[in-house]
Amino acid sequence: MHDPAETIVAVATPPGRGGVGCVRLSGLDAETIARSLFTPARARRPTAIASAAPEMREQLEERFVAGHAQFGRFLGRTGEEIDHGYLIRFDRGRSFTGESTVELWAHGSPAVLGELVAAALEFGARAAGPGEFTYRALRNGRLDLASAEGVRDLIDAQTKAQARVAFAQAEGALSRALAPLREELEDLIARGEAAVEFVDESETHLTVAQLQTGIDRVADGCAGLLAQYRGGRLVREGATLAIVGKPNAGKSSLFNRLLTRERAIVTDTPGTTRDTLEEVIDLDGIPLRLVDTAGLRKTADPIEQEGVRRAEAARAEADISLLVLDNARSIEEDEEQALAEASVSGVGRTLVAVNKCDLPPKLRMPATALTTVRVSALSGEGLDRLRRELLGLLHEGPVLEDPLLTDARHADALTRCAASLKSAGDALRGGLTEEVALEDVRTAVAALGEITGEFGTEDLLGRIFSTFCIGK
Numbered sequence: 346m347h348d349p350a351e352t353i354v355a356v357a358t359p360p361g362r363g364g365v366g367c368v369r370l371s372g373l374d375a376e377t378i379a380r381s382l383f384t385p386a387r388a389r390r391p392t393a394i395a396s397a398a399p400e401m402r403e404q405l406e407e408r409f410v411a412g413h414a415q416f417g418r419f420l421g422r423t424g425e426e427i428d429h430g431y432l433i434r435f436d437r438g439r440s441f442t443g444e445s446t447v448e449l450w451a452h453g454s455p456a457v458l459g460e461l462v463a464a465a466l467e468f469g470a471r472a473a474g475p476g477e478f479t480y481r482a483l484r485n486g487r488l489d490l491a492s493a494e495g496v497r498d499l500i501d502a503q504t505k506a507q508a509r510v511a512f513a514q515a516e517g518a519l520s521r522a523l524a525p526l527r528e529e530l531e532d533l534i535a536r537g538e539a540a541v542e543f544v545d546e547s548e549t550h551l552t553v554a555q556l557q558t559g560i561d562r563v564a565d566g567c568a569g570l571l572a573q574y575r576g577g578r579l580v581r582e583g584a585t586l587a588i589v590g591k592p593n594a595g596k597s598s599l600f601n602r603l604l605t606r607e608r609a610i611v612t613d614t615p616g617t618t619r620d621t622l623e624e625v626i627d628l629d630g631i632p633l634r635l636v637d638t639a640g641l642r643k644t645a646d647p648i649e650q651e652g653v654r655r656a657e658a659a660r661a662e663a664d665i666s667l668l669v670l671d672n673a674r675s676i677e678e679d680e681e682q683a684l685a686e687a688s689v690s691g692v693g694r695t696l697v698a699v700n701k702c703d704l705p706p707k708l709r710m711p712a713t714a715l716t717t718v719r720v721s722a723l724s725g726e727g728l729d730r731l732r733r734e735l736l737g738l739l740h741e742g743p744v745l746e747d748p749l750l751t752d753a754r755h756a757d758a759l760t761r762c763a764a765s766l767k768s769a770g771d772a773l774r775g776g777l778t779e780e781v782a783l784e785d786v787r788t789a790v791a792a793l794g795e796i797t798g799e800f801g802t803e804d805l806l807g808r809i810f811s812t813f814c815i816g817k
Contacts, residue, residue, distance in 0.1 A: 349484060352378060354465040355473035356458045357816035363453025365430075368461045369816060370470060371446045371478055376434055378468045379447035382461055383432045385417035419451055422464045428457045442478050443485030476813025480806065483798060490798025490809070491519045494752060497813050498581060506630025510580055510747055519749050520797050526566045527793045530786055533559045537783045556782060557773050560766050563789070567763040570749060574756045576740055577748030583625070583632030584739050587660040590669035591680060595700035598722035599669060600624075600637040603732075629736050636663060665738045666695045672719070673704040681711055688714045696734055702726060754809075755796050762792035 352372030358365070370379055414431040421427045430451040440446035451457050466472065479493050488496075495514025502508035536551045588596045604624050622637040636659045660666050668683060670676065687695040692714050699708060703721040710717065716734055720727035750756055769785035794800035 349481060352470045353473035353477055353481075354378075354462055354470040355478075355816040356462060357448070357478075358453060358458075360455070361453075362455065366451055366453035366455075366458045368449040368451070368458055368465070369446065369473075369478065370448075370465060371440070371442045371444045371473075371481060372470075373445065374469055375445045375447045378465050378470050379432060379434070379449060381468050382420050382449065382464050383417050384420060384426070385415055385432070414450070419449060419457070419461060420464065421460045422467055427460055428452055428454070441487065442481040443487045444481060473815060474810075475815050476810035476817060477815075479813060479817055480810050483806075488515075489517070489520050490806075491523075491755065491796050492517050493798075494754075494809065495519075496817065498751070500814060500817060503583070503625055503632045504580075504627040504630055506580055506627075507632065510577070510751060513747055513749075514751070518747075519755065522570065522749050523793055523796060526563045527790060529559055529563050530790045530793075534783055534786055534790070537779055537786075551779065553773055553779065556779055557770060560770050560773075560782070560786065564763055564766040564770070567759055567766065571756065571759055571763065573748040574750045577751035578753070578756075579631045579740055580748060581751035583634060584664040585634045585636060585662070586735065587636045587638060587663035587666045588669060589638050589660050589666055589683075591671070591677065594669040594671045595722045596669045597622075597637050599667070599698060599700060599720070600635055602722045602725060602728060603635060628732060628739075631736070631739060633735070633739075664694065665735065666691065667698055667735070668695060668715075669698050669700050670708060670710075672699045672701045672706050672708045674707050676708055676711070684711060684713050684715065691715070694738060696731075696738060698727075698731060758792045758795045762789045765789035765792065 350373065352370060352374040354368065354370045357367040357369040414433050416431055417429065418426045419428045419430060428451045430449065433448045433450065435441070435446040435448075437443070437445045449461055451461065462472070476493075476497065479488075479496055482488050483490060483493050492515050495511050495516070498511035499508060499515055502511050533551070533556060537556065539551075588600055590596050600622070603626055605626075623634055625632050625634050627633075638659050666687070668687060670680060684697070687697075695715055697713065697715050697717040699710065699717060699719045700722055702719040703724050703726065718727055718731045718734055720731055750759065765785045765788040769782040769789070772782040772785065773779070791800050795805070798806075
């Protein structure tokens with residue numbers, strides 16, 4: 346990353362217009378630069394400050410300003426007033442980054458915020474890179490790497506469940522779960538090394554049985570965390586559902602009904618949907634991306650042909666598919682073929698929705714291994730069961746409310762830790778010396794350290810923080 350001695354600046358609120366916007370500065374010269382951009386209004390200080398002895402007044406004034414909002418006017422590059430708002434200063438060691446930090450809260454005008462950043466750059470600041478404020482917090486010991494990634498996930502959260510899990514990560518939930526595992530392994534290493542160094546000292550003796558028991562205990566802890574990963578990944582990353590079927594089967598109507606708003610155009614004219622249409626819903630805490638596709642049919646229209654091609658691609662790439670059939674008409678040959686193919690290769694990832702069940706039935710459903718749900722996009726009948734069945738396709742059993750393991754990087758490191766512990770156990774059971782097993786234990790500790798950042802390389806940190814937004 347960049348030089349930590351430099352003062353960095355960025356807009357910390359989302360792009361576009363808003364009621365308020367924030368420009369954040371962090372570094373040695375943050376306050377000096379911020380004061381160049383700000384003219385305070387007449388100070389209205391507490392009576393206690395005004396009546397204090399002169400030698401105490403400056404100290405009291407400083408305490409009053411730090412951590413409190415100070416109202417005034419913001420200045421552009423040429424010194425002209427461009428807005429009014431608040432300056433908030435955070436002392437070194439008590440800010441998010443651990444450095445001297447100042448936030449300028451103005452109106453959320455892109456022009457105003459852009460001018461404040463440009464002025465800060467002229468006064469000696471440098472534009473912050475993605476996640477650089479959080480990176481500095483990591484470097485200054487304000488949080489570890491797993492917590493920093495939790496901050497990123499919290500910003501990206503699309504559902505309440507995602508936000509809750511990410512907030513727990515940002516607060517150190519995963520790090521706290523890993524701490525006793527790592528401490529036990531480090532204790533085994535320390536006792537093992539002491540036993541080798543002081544072989545005649547009985548109090549340092551570490552038996553093979555004790556070493557094996559400790560390794561097994563930590564391995565069980567790793568297995569417990571890894572068991573959460575499938576559900577945790579679903580909460581963090583979500584899944585994709587492709588809605589496919591013949592024209593006018595009601596795919597777009599079901600899409601709108603699941604979305605609970607009119608997003609897709611619905612008409613009686615076949616071929617209305619010619620391209621994929623995507624939206625995200627909250628399916629019991631899992632962000633599920635719905636993909637409404639063009640009707641699957643043979644056509645000479647090149648535009649419809651492209652729509653059909655995209656529909657087939659969406660079905661192939663999706664985690665699960667919803668094959669929609671029309672209850673009000675007879676099943677067609679290509680629908681029977683689609684059912685047969687899904688019954689062979691799509692079991693576990695394809696659900697059948699027989700739509701328009703509010704109309705007199707004309708569909709004679711062939712035998713299939715696929716779960717079938719009768720629904721009505723018009724009345725909403727069967728939609729609750731449809732949601733439950735979709736959730737069942739995504740995950741066997743209930744998704745944990747607050748899974749600790751959600752990130753593929755963390756799961757990979759924990760898997761390598763477990764593999765090293767297995768190797769250590771195998772070495773002991775194979776009659777090899779404790780020194781050989783302890784080498785694998787050291788490798789396991791290093792893998793755990795990658796999760797929290799103790800053993801992270803600059804290349805790894807660069808890749809991780811490049812996924813953050815600028816301003817955080």
